[in-house]
Amino acid sequence: MRVIQKLATVIRTNLAIDKAVYDEMVNASRQALPIEACGLLGGSFGRVTSFYQLTNTDNSPEHCSMLPEEQFAAVKDMRQKGQRMLAIWHSHPATPARMSEEDLRLAYTPDVAYAVLSLEFPENPVLRAYTVEDSTPTEVPVIILETSEASSEHAQ
Numbered sequence: 171m172r173v174i175q176k177l178a179t180v181i182r183t184n185l186a187i188d189k190a191v192y193d194e195m196v197n198a199s200r201q202a203l204p205i206e207a208c209g210l211l212g213g214s215f216g217r218v219t220s221f222y223q224l225t226n227t228d229n230s231p232e233h234c235s236m237l238p239e240e241q242f243a244a245v246k247d248m249r250q251k252g253q254r255m256l257a258i259w260h261s262h263p264a265t266p267a268r269m270s271e272e273d274l275r276l277a278y279t280p281d282v283a284y285a286v287l288s289l290e291f292p293e294n295p296v297l298r299a300y301t302v303e304d305s306t307p308t309e310v311p312v313i314i315l316e317t318s319e320a321s322s323e324h325a326q
């Protein structure tokens with residue numbers, strides 16, 4: 171609990187992700203192989219507590235496109251929970267957790283983080299997050315929160 175409350179003071183500079191959400195992202199990315207998985211992350215106060223996997227309509231190992239109607243449905247679900255979209259995520263099946271040139275070109279807003287999960291080393295997934303402004307990425311440190319009980323205490 172106390173650790174979580176302290177994290178609230180550094181939300182501008184970190185993306186805190188509940189371990190359960192991180193595990194879902196890793197599992198979804200592994201199951202999608204060899205294509206990229208993608209989706210959205212929701213939460214509040216910079217802390218991610220909701221996981222959404224969306225259809226990769228590109229069905230590609232190097233690209234990811236999401237259906238607008240699935241994005242709207244996910245964002246609507248977040249709002250109903252009193253949350254907002256904190257990050258857009260996708261996996262890189264075989265390349266590092268860096269924003270590709272295409273990722274940067276498609277990053278349309280500086281208001282969310284872009285999270286990339288690399289399965290380049292299958293046993294050691296690497297998750298990095300960035301904000302993007304004018305196609306320039308700035309890394310946002312990711313913190314994985316191992317706090318299953320705290321999420322129910324904070325549930326609204």
Ligand SMILES: [Zn+2]
Binds near residue numbers: 260262268269270273
């Ligand atoms: Zn990418």
